[in-house]
Amino acid sequence: MAAAAALASLAILATACGGSPAATGGEAQAHATIRPPSSAPTTTRPAPATGPSTTVGVTAPTTAPARIVGIGATSGNWDAHHALDPQVPGGSAFGPKVGGQDEYTAVTASDGLVTSFVLTLPDGTSQAAAERQALAQLPSDAVVSASGPVGPDAVGNTCYYVNATSARLARVLSTPSIGDTRGVVGIELATNAVGVAAAPYNPADVNSVTLATEAFVPSNGC
Numbered sequence: 001m002a003a004a005a006a007l008a009s010l011a012i013l014a015t016a017c018g019g020s021p022a023a024t025g026g027e028a029q030a031h032a033t034i035r036p037p038s039s040a041p042t043t044t045r046p047a048p049a050t051g052p053s054t055t056v057g058v059t060a061p062t063t064a065p066a067r068i069v070g071i072g073a074t075s076g077n078w079d080a081h082h083a084l085d086p087q088v089p090g091g092s093a094f095g096p097k098v099g100g101q102d103e104y105t106a107v108t109a110s111d112g113l114v115t116s117f118v119l120t121l122p123d124g125t126s127q128a129a130a131e132r133q134a135l136a137q138l139p140s141d142a143v144v145s146a147s148g149p150v151g152p153d154a155v156g157n158t159c160y161y162v163n164a165t166s167a168r169l170a171r172v173l174s175t176p177s178i179g180d181t182r183g184v185v186g187i188e189l190a191t192n193a194v195g196v197a198a199a200p201y202n203p204a205d206v207n208s209v210t211l212a213t214e215a216f217v218p219s220n221g222c
Helices: 002-018 075-081 127-135 167-172
Strands: 094-098 101-110 113-120 143-150 159-165 184-190 208-212
Touching: 075 101, 075 113, 127 159, 127 184, 127 208, 159 167
Parallel strands: none
Antiparallel strands: 094 101, 101 113, 113 208, 143 159, 159 184, 184 208
């Protein structure tokens, strides 16, 4: 009987050491890395292709459009690019001086956006150069929709007009107060002379350009 009892004890001990008892629900099991047995075959992944690849659904980054700093500029953007002339009341004139006068005068705004101003150019500026400088006051997508000579009007004024449109300005200026849903800017080129009320327009001497967020109507005169 003693020998049988000893054998039974050894059998129980063997089961405890080498068996696989079921884990109880309260036991936490660590996540160990699973390794294949040493006799298992190994698999080698092929090297990645070295040829050109195409990324699907990714658009190349584009350059953000430049800030609007002329017609349609916010007050902040305008002030950041123009020097206020403190000598002129109302804060409507900005330097530098051109022929003794501020480069930008009669600057007006609505809804915090610049809607009109007069651009002073040096005497002797050609019509072509004046048009380029006028269009430079608009976003780069602006296109000329109409142009031509005007006058003489009822008081003898003559000038030249340019109408331009800009999709960017249409988005910016379509506010309830401005209402320029087509992004139209009317431009008047003129020749001003000191002491002359109705100076004739001279395409070889354009020294004043007026821009406003409405189409220029030739029948209304200069």
